[in-house]
Amino acid sequence: MTTSEKKTTVIVGGGHAAGALMTTLLQKKYQHEVVLVGEEPHPPYQRPPLSKNYLAGEVEQASLYLKPRAVYEKAGQQLRLGVRVEQIDRDNKTIRLSDQSTLKYDQLVLATGSHVRRLRAPGSDLQGIHYLHDIADTDALREKLVPGTRLVIVGGGYIGLEVAASAIKKGVNVTVLEAADRLMQRVTGPEMSAFFYAKHIAAGVDVRLNTAVTGFEAGDQGRVAGVTLADGGTVPADIVLVSIGVIPETALAEAAGLPCDDGIVVDEFTRTGDPDILAIGDCTRHRNLFFEKMQRLESVANAVDQARTAAATLMGEEKPYDSAPWFWSNQYDVRLQMVGLSQNHDQRVLRGSTEDKEFAVFYLREGCVIAVDAVNLPVAFMVGKQLVQHRKSVSAEALSDPGADLKALV
Amino acid sequence: MGKIIFVEHDNTEHVTEFEAGTTLMQVAVDNAVPGIDGDCGGECACGTCHMIVADEWFGKTGAIGDAEEQMLSMTPERAKTSRLGCQVKTTEAIDGITVHLPEFQM
């Protein structure tokens, strides 16, 4: 191939999806120029440890990087880090960067991820109110987690709960405030919520359900001193972590006139409304063949699977994104692995007991397994992955009978 | 400090260098070896880092944990010397090891 035939693919955003795309293009020996523009100063890194072992101080920062920066560069891929993409000019196929330079693209991939949802309430700009989304956030939070500190976590989702588990181990006094009537309500069923509630209570976390937050109380020097509740009460706090979800980062795409609907709308090949622009990861609302509906997912699995689909699309292969979503969370000695989406189930089957160290919940719809949540039972997750992917119909008895071999079901 | 040889399903060889204290999965990922995903970053949560260790090296890769065994038990191309690459620490003892990669990851 001569240089004149070389095209330029620009990736906007330097997160997990972007990193997975760079890697896949490397592995597939993509012949064109690849340039990644990322606002953060780091090469693509994994966020899950930010609320898990990196927060706990058990792993080094460098181990978060998907691969060392030099690996991409040695292979000819460019990383422009610490630079933000400000605008997309679709007519001229250029992007404008925060350092005022412009960059020409033949194909553009938006991998802009998501940003944290902020709690807008009286006192929300007080010092000591934290959010958790990037390395800097975790570094800032970790140094505050010293014995005796009162940490109040707003939001009982998996990130808030992972932080609670790490913090209580460090001798921090932890309170979790959740507006819903159970924990992790958005992602799991009632059995799992009850199990995690009991775990956190047993560890000494003060978990309060049905508790809506109205604002923050000020202490000395503009620092937060408490969290105020809808019932009129106040929970005293030295530090607060607000963890109430994320919002897809769609501003660039919207300004460029690409169809967005709480996420950049893409098809099963990760194509946006513009044939030369793809989008992947947290920022997308996508059609997954498997679920036959448009949805947005915030997970590593979605980021990497869409990245692999995008790599295929860039190389002219038609490889639709049709894998079942999966997820994991670590809290205390609990390894939770989830596959599928459980929202539309009509039957739940428990294998083992939530009193045990290991058990699983199978979510069925019309007799087919559509999701599995497995606690310290990786085999149930692995079996579930296949059952969900192949939409297999199975009997509830076979799933619940601890004597029956799960592996025989696939 | 040493070498690891990854052999893809189509027999393409990748001779890589490693430092002690990392994992087989991370060495493969750091070298962009195709056929290893490592999607969960080494948490033994995804099963996308399946490798088949050459027979003579298997004994040097340490013990298989319970979670790893459960994950492997459902891995389609499981062999006698299968491991999850993220669960094998790189030590001096494995300098020169040959590791085969399956056709597909989970």
Ligand SMILES: Cc1cc2nc3c(=O)[nH]c(=O)nc-3n(C[C@H](O)[C@H](O)[C@H](O)COP(=O)(O)OP(=O)(O)OC[C@H]3O[C@@H](n4cnc5c(N)ncnc54)[C@H](O)[C@@H]3O)c2cc1C
């Ligand atoms: C604390 C925490 C724990 C998590 N735990 C898990 C877990 O256990 N399992 C799991 O599956 N998932 C987990 N996730 C979710 C997972 O990390 C995300 O789904 C994943 O990172 C999405 O990848 P992405 O590349 O789409 O977005 P991101 O990783 O968010 O990356 C987007 C990047 O784009 C950059 N960017 C945005 N706009 C621009 C612009 N205009 N110009 C330049 N750069 C830009 C951003 O700065 C950011 O670096 C966790 C997330 C967090 C925050």
Ligand code: FES
């Ligand atoms: S990297 Fe996920 S199980 Fe090894």
